[in-house]
Amino acid sequence: MYKGGYKGKILRVNLSKNEIKIEPLSKELVRNYIGGSGFAAKILYDEVGPEIDPLSPDNELILATGPLTGTLWPTTGRIMFASKSPLTEIGGESHVGGFLGPELKFAGYDMIIVKGKAKSPVYLYIEDDIVELRDAKHLWGSDTHETTKIIQEENGDPEIQVAAIGPAGENLVLYACIIINLARAAGRTGMGAVMGSKNLKAIAVRGTGTVEVADFEKFMELAEEAHERIDKNPQAREMTKYGTPLLVAYKQEIGELPTRNHQTGVFNEWEKLSAETLRENYWVKTRACFGCSIACKKAFKVTEGPYAGTFSEGPEYEGLYAFGTNCGNPDFGSILKANLLCNKYGIDIISAGATIAFMMELYEKGIISREDVEGLNFTWGNHELIVELLPKIAHREGIGNLLAEGTYRIAKKIGKNAEKYAIQVKKLEMSGQDGRTHRSIALGHATAARGADHLRSLITVDQLGYEEIAKQRFGEDKLPEICNPYTEKYKAYATKITEDVYAIRDALIVCWYSCAWPPIFWIEDFAQILPIATGIKEFGSIEELYKIGERQVTLKRAFNVREGIRRKDDTLPERFLKEPMPEGPGRGQVVNLDVMLDEYYELRGWNKETGIPTKEKLKELGLNFVINDFEKRGIL
Amino acid sequence: MPEVKVRLYGIFRDKVGKNEFLVNSENLLDIIFHVASLMGKEGEKLLLNEDKSDINPLVKIVINGEKIVTRNTAEVSLKEGDVIAIFPPVGGG
Incomplete structure (x- = not known):
């Protein structure tokens, strides 16, 4: 039925049985769900029922790509992870850029479905037709940067793409994430904890194949046009220069810059976190994901103050919100440091920042006192505290064990009307918007x-x-x-x-930053490119x-x-x-x-x-x- | 004429070389033309629409953090103390 776009193969991995199978990608799945998130939704519905605990071996972790992943259409470097979420206990998923998605297609697979639990830590190694579960005892306890480096070095190939968890995933922090290319996060809904519960430290992929499309010449013509539209788009060019931090000033101006646990939408010290300030004082380089001509990723370095020497890709607007405005913290050095620590430990930045902000408000309101929190000072803007808490959360050490549960469960444990200040919906901490002004x-x-x-x-x-x-x-x-x-x-x-x-x-x-924002591509563009990529006329x-x-x-x-x-x-x-x-x-x-x-x-x-x-x-x-x-x- | 404050962001700040300045004007379009005159051709192209009669609809102007203006700037009159923020096209999130 399909003539291109897909590789036609799903890898089924059962960690309990140490078993790897390849099954064909069903035509019905393709026709009804197209790929990515659609595939995952159908498989989760069919295979993960309400009786399955998210951290049990029976839960499944799905990695899915789509028909455009790894092609030359812009912003197709994406892959998505899905599972029943241990944080929300409903459907969980998180999408991520970088290079893993295309690499999986190049290796010959559209999807991986992992079930079961390994007896001891393993990593899944894929190199085209070679698919193996390898011992990862030596990696257990390592952060995501060390894990990525060791896997690439022991296989002698720096091009291997690695999705890794850090200590947070191993210790089942409910909002642990999965890190790709050191700084790209499948951040939300605790997908890292699902990997940790399966004793799966990493997934490493190397592929040497290609992604073929149904009508190559027409596809190339349209892909070229699409890249040109990005090149000429002024929003895209601003994104290339400043990245998502550009939002800080605008959101301050319209009163939608969530501050101090969403108490207000105005942060008086916003200029210390504006895109212009970051560009002038900290910016080092710009990076892009596979096939992207927007290149919104910014790497920053702090050269002065207590965080001097910190170098990391990020933070995005959401990171500036989570550890910055929402914690009443204008110190960029500490935010960059917190961003780096989250990437290394494998912690979701939004949930971590929101959890700390929630505790700060409980402290402000007198619901918790210093005695309740190991004598720590949860005053707004205490950036040393933010940086100190992240390793504790990752290792579930002391107060970190409580914080690792997220705002909903902390509020339940504390009582005293703490629930009122838990800024979450369906147990997921809220991202950096405010419905009152948007x-x-x-x-x-x-x-x-x-x-x-x-x-x-x-x-x-x-x-x-x-x-x-x-x-x-x-x-x-x-x-x-x-x-x-x-x-x-x-x-x-x-x-x-x-x-x-x-x-x-x-x-x-495809990436958010090509159709949702900047608003370049919309459904008519998808209807144009999909039949050319896949040969499926109905997608037109x-x-x-x-x-x-x-x-x-x-x-x-x-x-x-x-x-x-x-x-x-x-x-x-x-x-x-x-x-x-x-x-x-x-x-x-x-x-x-x-x-x-x-x-x-x-x-x-x-x-x-x-x-x-x-x-x-x-x-x-x-x-x-x-x-x-x-x-x-x-x-x- | 009322004195208003103009705040610039992104590429407009780069091109003009200032974060903000005070100016006397009673009409928003006059301010747009003034800012355009302070920038080179590239900045002007980004700030103005094709026939150079109004702003580029992708440019956002926020007055006193309240009113978002994307066109018909000639119809917007100003009063003493207004703060006019001019943003290049920005993303959501």
Whole structure:
């Protein structure tokens, strides 16, 4: 059925049985889900039921690529990891750039599915047809940088691409991540802890093949055009120069720079963290992922002060938020150091920063005292504390053992109304946006499949006011309200459309920073390139792609419904619903979530009372296996 | 005429060589032309639209952190003490 784009092979690894099998990539899976996140959603639904504990051997870790991964279309260096999340206990996934995804395709595989638990630490080694589980006892306890280097050295090949966990993954820190190319993180939802629970220290891949496409000449013509569009795009060029830190100044200006555990959207010392300050004082070099002409990654070095000598790629805007503004910390040196430590230990920056900020607010409010936290000083802006806590978290040492559980579980343990200050949705710590001054993200945070997520439906037209883009993507009749950050109107509509398009983006897989932002590629571009890459004519229909996107979103919802998620869980921390934004341009704003939720469920064909997809919608999307499963379990 | 503060970001800061400055003006479009005149051709191309009659719609102007303006700058009048932030195209997140 497909003539290009895919390698046609899935690697199945059972660590308990020390068994490796190759199975063909099913045509049905390709036709209904395209790739990446779509593949993972279907496999997780079929193979990881609600009875399976996320840290048990029966949970599966999926690595999936898409039909464009490793081709010359721009920004196709992505791979995604999926599993049932130990942090959220629902569907978890995290996407990452770098070079691993293309390398896996070059080795001849579209996907890896890992199950079971090895008796002692191992790493999976793949070199084209050679697929082996190798002893990793000597790597256990090493950080991700050491692990990557040792694997490359002992195999005599610096081109081997390594996905590694650090001590945080080994010690089952619930928000442990997986690190690729030393500084690219599959950060969210604790995928590193899943690897750790399986005694799987790393996955190392070397491939010498290619990715063939159905119509090579036409593909090259379109890929060249696509690169040119990036080259000519002014947003892309700003990203090349400054990277995502460019957001700091803008978000301060619009009052959406989350500060001190999201208490406000204004950080008075923001200029110390602005892109211009970073570029002038710390920038060393710019890096790119495979096949990317945007090159948004920035490497910085600190030359003065207590963190002098720290050199690391990053932080992104989210890192500046997590360890900076949200902890009331304007010290860039400490943020770079914290960023580096997270990469080495394999800790998710957003969850770690949010957990520390949460503790700082509990300390401020008198809910915890110094005696409760080993005498440590959780005052806002205490950057020495941030840097000191990260190794403790990674090793679950002392107070780190508590912090390793994330805000939801800490609040449960502490009691005393601490829950009110846990800025999380579905147990996932919130990313650096605020629905009070950017209304669409309120609905995104509340409904996204993996929790308080900014990457599955982030709409920027009401954040940045891009009327032209709003007109093209959502229709002129939705203006001006759709671009107004302080009204709920049309935000559910924009969220639904955007989520479905991003689902296709995550199936191809292409980077956020090519279609979501800068807004260069959209669904019509995918409909153009996909049939040329794969030879599957049906992928040329925009209507069909919307349907596949919707199928993916609904299937992820169905997985979560089976785990017990209902409308009551699609909510936000009280702060966003009841505490008016205290200052800045959005002063006085709160979120009216219910209005958006009602509209969203209606557009999605989900029951408004329960948030469960209706039988009619499931049938329309060809998800009959979900209907059967739901009926058997008494959900429908 | 009211005195307003202009804050520049990204490439505009590089091209003008200043972070911010005060200027007397009662109309936003006049300020845009003023900033354009301070930059070389590349900066001007990025700041203005194709027929050089208004701003490039990808450029964001935020007035007092509240009002986002992406076009029709001639219709925006200014008052004493307004702060006008001019951003190059930025990403979401």
